[in-house]
Amino acid sequence: MRKAAALASAAMAAAAVAVVSTVLYQRQRRAAKRSERAVEAVLLRDLQERCAVPVELLRQVADAMAAEMRAGLAAEGGSDLQMLVTYVDSLPSGDEKGVFYALDLGGTNFRVLRVQLGGKERRVIKQDSKGISIPRHLMSSSSHELFDFVATALAKFVASEGEDCYLPEGTQRELGFTFSFPVKQTSIASGTLIKWTKSFAIDEMVGKDVVDELNMAIRRQGLDMKVTALVNDTVGTLAAGRYVDHDTIAAVILGTGSNAAYIDHAHAIPKWHGSLPKSGDMVINMEWGDFKSSHLPLTEFDQELDAESLNPGEQIYEKLISGMYMGELVRRILLKMAREAAIFGDNIPPKLERPYILRTFDMLMMHHDTSSDLRTVANKLKEVLGIEHTSFTTRKLVVDVCEAIATRGARLAAAGIYGIIQKLGQHSDIPNRRRSVIAVDGGVYKYYTFFSQCMESTLSDMLGQELAPSVVIKHVNDSSGVGAALLAASCGSREILVKGRRRRWVPSAAGCGGYLLSSFPPPSHRRNRSNQPPHKSNPSPDCPDHITAVTAAAADPTPRARTEANMAALPLATAEVCDANAVLIMNGELRALQPVFQIYGRRQVFAGPIVTLKVYEDNVLIREFLEEKGHGRVLVVDGGGSLRCAILGGNPVQQAQNNGWAGIVINGCIRDVDEINGCDIGVRALNSHPMKANKKGIGEKHVPVTIAGTRICNGEWLYADTDGILISNTIA
16 A cells, blocks of 8 residues: 555656646746747847938938939049940930830840830830740850840741831841940940849950940841840830830839939030030939948848848949849848747748848738738748748738838838939929929839839928929839830931931931031031121230131141131131031030020120139139230130039129130129120120129139030130030140
């Protein structure tokens, strides 16, 4: 009995110990769970705080973007933003007719398109396209192999077309080439590759002309087709946006990568040294993915992703907002939470450690899950990462992580757009403001509804209630390829009538807004278009008199000598000089300033050797110059285009008249307009302003300046009349 009782007591004690152990274990598990949940909450809160982008920070990002844009336009290499001149100076008008082709190469897939245009009445009559995947090995093989693969697909596409795509015999097919990688363009149909992005790595192509490579591959296929327009996908989107809405001023791509392009005034591009386009505008490819700023809210995950990427230290902005990277950022965050808070159990899911396994498409599918149990999240975690049996709390955590990354990306994208609007000066609350449209395309914008809505609402908040209605975000579907075809139509070679003679139009270095002719007729007569007697300026000891100059031109009938004569003979209009000197215009020896100046002073026609001066909102050096004897010279002042004060007034102009200056050109404002208009001197300025300038005496004398899109050097010659202003590097 005693033995049985002892055994029973031992069993009861063992059972009690087991119960106590179980209770303790459960308590420990609950405590561990509470600890894990606490860690989860801390990690999530820390992530949300680090990704937060309040409006104040967004404005700093936008300011930095606008500043970098200006720096990139001022000089090559002046900014992380490359601000590439595209040579596209006129966008589709809607008048285009015919059949045109496009090749859209921008990632792991490319498309070939055929677009039939019917002018303003019928617009896009028909559009066909075919998508082709690029084999992975070709992305790092050779340029020859890659472009042969592309050209073969083009040839097959053309071979499959029906009778409705008939082209007249002898007509060469014109192709718009959308090449969505950084390229330095040298004309509308040529450009050298700067670098590869998006996992392409064909080093031998860097520095080569991508159009030459494609054209050679096309010829190897025996296809009668030629690239007539090279465009970035964002420029194509801008062209397509302008085609459907004439108020389009910029375009943004939000897809695998991200970029922006916009229309700027040519005179706002100091690094542009070519002839001014007829339209006065130029499309700029920003390559905004390269933007970086201390104001960007970077986390440890962003820094790790960048360090392990193919291009560390580059494309920082793109790595925050594009489809290539947002899903990967979510994966990295979930991996840390799995390690530190065991959100997926005690073991780390092996697939979660695999880079780029979680795509942004998977991210948006989970983020958009509206089911009561977040079933889509559970399915995606199982399907993509091999994670089963997740709790609702874990699924909700995954959604919160997706939202933090998407919100940050969308708000930063909005700040970039605001930066463009700010650069163009359309962010101010002014009466009668014009409608501005931003064309947007790309899978992230198109399919990630939360992202697009967040971006638009953020932009509205930044603009404010008064301005927000005037800025419209418009989705332009399938735009990059169609835009390339439209630019092939508007910029390709075609027959046009020039002064009664039919000539072949060839895109010039100035873009697709003008044409070059192989010869020009000498002026048969000279005319005075100023509607006033020609005025004789004070003779300059450096300038021969009019008769001597014309006689010299007769003895030496070269373009240079003719220009010397024309510039000296005041009755000859600037239009005649341009008509007679196409060769000098082509080679840049004769340039026309963009028509941005107002005409002041009694002398509407003037000419003379140039004296240059560079100041900013300061007029001391201007007065010092005009106190000297002018000897028939023209003072050209780069005032930075400031419209905030006047740097020239009536007294200095009166002094300039008395000292024999022929004229004054001010890239800025003047005041005392009535007094200046009474002076016998020619004055050009952007506008008038009542406020006076500073008097610090800061500036640079006799240095090259860039005004109205034209580089002007000290000692060059200037000629002005009511048609405009010409600059010649020939010293008369």
